[in-house]
Amino acid sequence: xxxxxxxxxxxxxxxxxxxxxxxxxxxxxxxxxxxxxxxxxxxxxxxxxxxxxxxxxxxxxxxxxxxxxxxxxxxxxxxxxxxxxxxxxxxxxxxxxxxxxxxxxxxxxxxxxxxxxxxxxxxxxxxxxxxxxxxxxxxxxxxxxxxxxxxxxxxxxxxxxxxxxxxxxxxxxxxxxxxxxxxxxxxxxxxxxxxxxxxxxxxxxxxxxxxxxxxxxxxxxxxxxxxxxxxxxxxxxxxx
Amino acid sequence: xxxxxxxxxxxxxxxxxxxxxxxxxxxxxxxxxxxxxxxxxxxxxxxxxxxxxxxxxxxxxxxxxxxxxxxxxxxxxxxxxxxxxxxxxxxxxxxxxxxxxxxxxxxxxxxxxxxxxxxxxxxxxxxxxxxxxxxxxxxxxxxxxxxxxxxxxxxxxxxxxxxxxxxxxxxxxxxxxxxxxxxxxxxxxxxxxxxxxxxxxxxxxxxxxxxxxxxxxxxxxxxxxx
Numbered sequence: 048x049x050x051x052x053x054x055x056x057x058x059x060x061x062x063x064x065x066x067x068x069x070x071x072x073x074x075x076x077x078x079x080x081x082x083x084x085x086x087x088x089x090x091x092x093x094x095x096x097x098x099x100x101x102x103x104x105x106x107x108x109x110x111x112x113x114x115x116x117x118x119x120x121x122x123x124x125x126x127x128x129x130x131x132x133x134x135x136x137x138x139x140x141x142x143x144x145x146x147x148x149x150x151x152x153x154x155x156x157x158x159x160x161x162x163x164x165x166x167x168x169x170x171x172x173x174x175x176x177x178x179x180x181x182x183x184x185x186x187x188x189x190x191x192x193x194x195x196x197x198x199x200x201x202x203x204x205x206x207x208x209x210x211x212x213x214x215x216x217x218x219x220x221x222x223x224x225x226x227x228x229x230x231x232x233x234x235x236x237x238x239x240x241x242x243x244x245x246x247x248x249x250x251x252x253x254x255x256x257x258x259x260x261x262x263x264x265x266x267x268x269x270x271x272x273x274x275x276x277x278x279x280x281x282x283x284x285x286x287x
Numbered sequence: 288x289x290x291x292x293x294x295x296x297x298x299x300x301x302x303x304x305x306x307x308x309x310x311x312x313x314x315x316x317x318x319x320x321x322x323x324x325x326x327x328x329x330x331x332x333x334x335x336x337x338x339x340x341x342x343x344x345x346x347x348x349x350x351x352x353x354x355x356x357x358x359x360x361x362x363x364x365x366x367x368x369x370x371x372x373x374x375x376x377x378x379x380x381x382x383x384x385x386x387x388x389x390x391x392x393x394x395x396x397x398x399x400x401x402x403x404x405x406x407x408x409x410x411x412x413x414x415x416x417x418x419x420x421x422x423x424x425x426x427x428x429x430x431x432x433x434x435x436x437x438x439x440x441x442x443x444x445x446x447x448x449x450x451x452x453x454x455x456x457x458x459x460x461x462x463x464x465x466x467x468x469x470x471x472x473x474x475x476x477x478x479x480x481x482x483x484x485x486x487x488x489x490x491x492x493x494x495x496x497x498x499x500x501x502x503x504x505x506x507x508x509x510x511x512x513x
Contacts, residue, residue, distance in 0.1 A: 113509050170458040177455050180445035190441050193506045194455070197437065200502050201459055204495055208462035211491060212469055 049256040056249040063242035067235070075235040084148035089235055091141040093243035094134050095164060099202065101131030101247060102171060106199025109192035121188040122284040124195050126254045128174055130247055135168040163209040170198050170205075188284060258284065291385075294378035298386035303393060305363065312356045313397055320352040320402040324409055336410040342471035345406055346464055349399065350431075354453050356394045357435040360387055361443040374511060384436060384507040388500075391432040399424050416474040419485070423474070426492040427467040433499040434459050440510050466491040 071089045078085035105127035112120035142164070146155045156162060177194055181187040228236065306312060327344045328334065336344055364370050373383050403424070407414050434456060442451035470488035473481040 113506070166458060166461050173455045173458060176447070177441075177445075177451060180447040180451055181441075182446060186444065189509050189512065190444075193437075193441065193509055196506055197434075197459070197499075197502055200498050201462070204498060205462045207494075208465040208491055211487065212465050 049252065049259045053249075053252055053256060056245070056252055060242070060245040060249045063238070063245050067239040067242035070235040070238055075232055076229070084145065087141050087145050087148075089239040090243075091138060091145055092236070093240040094141065095138040095160075096240060097243045097247045098131040098134035098138055099167070100244075101127045101134065102167070102202060103199060105131065105195045109195035109199070112188065112192045113196070118185075118188050118284065121192055122255065122258060123251075124192060125178075125284045126251050126258070128171055128195060129254065130250050132168070132171050132174070134247065135164070135171065138164060139168060157213060159206075159210045159213045163206045166205050166209065167202055170201060174198070184284075191284075289376070289378050291379045291382045294376070294382035295386045295389070298373075298383060299389050302386065302390040306390075306394070312359050312394055316352040316355050316394070316398045317401045319355060320348050320398065321405055323348040323351065324406060328409070333410075335412070337475055337477035339468070339472045341410060341475040342468045344410070345403070345471065345475075346427075346468050348406075349395075349402070350457075350460065350464060352398060352402070353391075353395055353431055353435065354456070356391060356398075357431075357439045357456065358442075358449055358452050360391060360436065360439040365443050370511065380508045380511045381504055383511070384440075384503055387440070388432045388436040388503070391435055392428055395428040395431060396425070399428070411475065413479075416471075416480050419474050419480065419482070420471060422489065423467055423470045423492070426489060426496060427463060429496040430463045430492065430499060431460065433496065433503045434463075437499070437503045437507065437510075440507070444510075463492065463495050466495065 067089070071086055075086065075089065077083060105124045108120045108124035108127060112118070112124060142161050143153050146158065146161065147153045154161075174191070174194060178187060178191045181190050324344070327348070331340070331344070333340070361370075364373070373380070403417070403420070404414075407417065435452075438456045438459065439452050442448050442455070445451050466488045470485055470492065473483040473485065
């Protein structure tokens with residue numbers, strides 16, 4: 048049942064990515080200051096926005112799990128956090144490339160958004176060792192949800208603290224009113240954002256489908272009394 | 288149902304009495320902190336510290352010393368069956384969170400009462416910063432106690448207990464450390480105490496405390512279900 052709509056989502060994602068990349072390459076104007084390098088912005092910023100939203104979604108699913116006790120929400124929360132961590136690696140790498148190109152260093156400590164994102168990434172990177180150190184699957188799910196809720200509360204606090212610690216604040220790409228971007232850049236950015244979000248949703252669906260299939264396989268094996276070959280102690284959440 | 292107040296007092300009293308009789312955590316934390324100061328003296332090759340250097344050394348040391356207590360906070364509950372007893376007792380589970388947090392708060396405060404004067408004697412010329420610094424220490428202790436209790440109660444029930452609490456706690460307290468070090472930095476400045484953005488940082492500390500006390504209170508029940 049998790050496979051429903053997977054094909055539609057995949058096709059939509061490929062189409063959106065193709066449109067977004069061609070807009071980035073051929074339509075969006077070159078930035079007056081930074082030139083071609085600025086185009087990584089269309090990759091970096093959507094990735095980070097989708098990753099942060101994914102972390103929040105992970106927290107929301109975790110609350111749903113704690114309230115209802117239904118393990119399916121825990122699997123949703125796990126998959127959201129998992130893919131957002133992978134997106135997070137992409138954010139840090141693209142951000143680093145951008146920093147090297149525009150400021151001359153691979154890492155810049157006085158860019159608050161980049162530093163905040165690193166700290167958030169480090170926080171969520173501990174989700175895996177934490178989760179897999181708990182053996183009992185039911186307790187593992189509960190503790191992982193508590194982690195996801197706690198980390199969700201941590202994200203805004205962290206952005207606040209890092210931002211305040213910066214004496215000089217860099218100009219934001221988006222001004223708080225109206226948006227500082229010309230229309231063609233804004234359009235390209237929005238299309239990229241939609242493409243990245245679609246990619247994220249499709250990947251979430253893929254992982255959930257795979258988990259539900261392997262869960263079904265395990266149940267079938269158990270019913271046939273044939274133990275799974277090479278079962279590992281790392282019990283990823285199963286979807287029923 | 289026993290009132291939460293009674294349960295809270297009983298658990299806190301038990302913890303403090305056990306610590307007084309066994310002296311397991313506090314002397315170790317104090318020794319660890321003082322030794323760390325000595326290591327910083329040689330690591331940084333400085334005989335006196337001021338400003339950001341002083342606040343960094345102080346907070347890094349206090350944070351790592353507090354990890355010792357946080358790691359041990361629930362060990363007795365786990366090994367002697369205290370968790371089962373709490374689960375059986377007709378009390379609100381949040382009382383355990385509050386009592387353990389309060390015990391950790393007491394440990395941290397006692398640690399700082401011992402260690403911060405030593406830090407001042409070692410590295411600083413005047414003690415005028417002590418009073419405003421006490422406010423920062425107190426607010427940071429609340430935050431550390433809230434997050435430390437929450438993470439410790441989860442880590443103690445896992446396979447990799449001693450490893451897990453520091454691993455998860457360190458990123459979680461980064462905002463707290465940013466606020467605490469930034470608040471202490473002007474207090475310890477070389478030219479005497481200044482209150483540059485002191486109020487802002489106290490507010491951030493207070494906000495952090497509030498958020499994690501509420502989160503801890505909200506989720507702690509789920510950690511004891513079994």
